[in-house]
Amino acid sequence: MFLGIDSSTQSLTALILHADGQPGPRVNINFGRDLPHYACPQGFIADMPAGQVHSPPLMWLEALELALTQLGQQGLDLSRIRAIGGDGQQHGSVYLNSRFLPVLAGLDAKRSLVEQLAPCLSRSTSPIWMDNSTATECAEIAKALGGDAEVCRRSGSITTPRFTGPQIRAFSKRDPGAWGATTHVHLVSSFLASILAGREAPIDFGDGAGMNLMNLESGQWDAQLVAATAPSLAAKLPRLASAAQSFARIAPYFVAKFGFDPLCRILPFTGDNPASLVGMAAGRPGSVVVSLGTSDTLFAAMPQPRTDPAGCGHVFGNPLGGFMTLACVRNGSLAREAFRDQLGATWEDFEKAAFVALPADAITEPFLFDEITPRRAAGLVESRPDLSSPQRIRAFLEGQARNLRAQLDWMCLKPELLLLTGGASKNDGISAVFSQVFGCPVQRFELSDSAALGAAKLAQQSS
Numbered sequence: 001m002f003l004g005i006d007s008s009t010q011s012l013t014a015l016i017l018h019a020d021g022q023p024g025p026r027v028n029i030n031f032g033r034d035l036p037h038y039a040c041p042q043g044f045i046a047d048m049p050a051g052q053v054h055s056p057p058l059m060w061l062e063a064l065e066l067a068l069t070q071l072g073q074q075g076l077d078l079s080r081i082r083a084i085g086g087d088g089q090q091h092g093s094v095y096l097n098s099r100f101l102p103v104l105a106g107l108d109a110k111r112s113l114v115e116q117l118a119p120c121l122s123r124s125t126s127p128i129w130m131d132n133s134t135a136t137e138c139a140e141i142a143k144a145l146g147g148d149a150e151v152c153r154r155s156g157s158i159t160t161p162r163f164t165g166p167q168i169r170a171f172s173k174r175d176p177g178a179w180g181a182t183t184h185v186h187l188v189s190s191f192l193a194s195i196l197a198g199r200e201a202p203i204d205f206g207d208g209a210g211m212n213l214m215n216l217e218s219g220q221w222d223a224q225l226v227a228a229t230a231p232s233l234a235a236k237l238p239r240l241a242s243a244a245q246s247f248a249r250i251a252p253y254f255v256a257k258f259g260f261d262p263l264c265r266i267l268p269f270t271g272d273n274p275a276s277l278v279g280m281a282a283g284r285p286g287s288v289v290v291s292l293g294t295s296d297t298l299f300a301a302m303p304q305p306r307t308d309p310a311g312c313g314h315v316f317g318n319p320l321g322g323f324m325t326l327a328c329v330r331n332g333s334l335a336r337e338a339f340r341d342q343l344g345a346t347w348e349d350f351e352k353a354a355f356v357a358l359p360a361d362a363i364t365e366p367f368l369f370d371e372i373t374p375r376r377a378a379g380l381v382e383s384r385p386d387l388s389s390p391q392r393i394r395a396f397l398e399g400q401a402r403n404l405r406a407q408l409d410w411m412c413l414k415p416e417l418l419l420l421t422g423g424a425s426k427n428d429g430i431s432a433v434f435s436q437v438f439g440c441p442v443q444r445f446e447l448s449d450s451a452a453l454g455a456a457k458l459a460q461q462s463s
């Protein structure tokens with residue numbers, strides 16, 4: 001058997017994959033429900049200063065330990081697990097002091113992970129991807145490099161507030177003493193892999209690309225970006241590696257406590273988006289995944305690293321080799337809902353939208369809220385507001401689909417199959433309009449557990 005562990009914003013999932021490819025038992029630890037003593041009902045600390053969103057890293061450790069306990073309680077023999085892969089929510093960072101490596105090397109199975117790792121944190125909380133507080137640091141890093149186009153060319157994204165580099169810079173400025181005491185900076189992913197291995201894990205190329213610190217072309221830390229980010233950062237970063245190859249055997253702690261086989265292999269953990277790409281069988285070029293949720297997200301495997309000249313999209317590493325691309329549009333389901341309400345329409349009206357004829361000059365810019373892809377202020381623009389309600393719905397949906405489809409231009413991708421997921425994909429009309437605009441067949445499916453499944457698949461494929 002193989003184990004995939006997904007440490008996401010609100011919960012941690014552990015999923016077994018049998019050697020024949022069939023998913024086995026799974027457990028899900030919801031941080032709010034199962035670990036209420038951290039007071040993070042949605043997985044992050046509620047009362048932070050404006051723009052800052054942090055989580056307690058010890059909560060992730062307790063969730064990991066609880067998940068393994070629950071798998072054992074389900075009667076699962078953990079000694080049958082050959083390899084463990086995993087992923088974490090992207091961009092979040094964990095700050096550790098000089099006790100980290102000795103504590104990892106000598107974990108005591110009679111004590112909890114939380115108890116033993118607590119003294120190793122040089123910062124008790126971890127900024128996560130929802131943190132938006134680093135606009136100043138983004139501007140400073142971009143200026144040092146000669147502009148955002150250069151940062152994008154090197155790292156795959158312009159400086160982005162939630163990305164790890166700007167977050168690290170903000171910490172080093174806000175609390176230089178604690179930054180000085182920090183000897184290791186990890187991502188959520190590499191932190192958890194380090195714990196399982198009992199030694200420092202590398203950061204994988206997939207998640208490393210979400211830091212504004214890794215050079216996409218060389219797959220190494222970019223010396224200039226690192227230097228522009230924070231003093232002495234180079235010495236605090238682990239090495240980079242592929243998430244497809246194991247780097248260690250499981251730590252004796254887990255053998256003694258949970259009955260793992262000492263030969264069980266540990267892979268570098270990747271980001272949740274790269275893991276989902278693998279979980280949805282979209283790791284090879286040809287398929288494009290579109291998730292229609294609160295935001296609409298498009299992601300796909302990308303053989304060559306191409307970056308978005310407009311600076312809106314992102315490029316990460318693909319754990320199966322090459323790269324992946326990701327674009328996120330804020331005007332997703334909330335905008336569909338607001339437009340539906342404006343027209344006094346129903347979701348059944350949206351079901352019929354694909355079968356309504358539309359004049360060629362009916363173009364809608366469907367941005368009811370401030371948008372990040374493309375960057376523009378809120379404003380719905382309809383070229384033909386005089387049309388019937390079903391026609392306006394169709395024009396609106398076409399506008400949404402066209403905007404996502406336009407991202408494929410800079411990505412240089414031609415989809416053969418559109419993998420459509422997320423709540424709105426269940427609507428036949430929405431699905432049909434996306435299929436028409438993308439010019440390829442659509443396959444619809446449920447997204448749940450795709451990241452944990454991808455992580456388990458990576459473990460299965462690894463050596």
Ligand code: XUL
Nearest residue numbers: 089090091129162272273
């Ligand atoms: C991607 C991003 C989120 C996180 C959490 O850039 O910020 O998708 O990975 O899921």
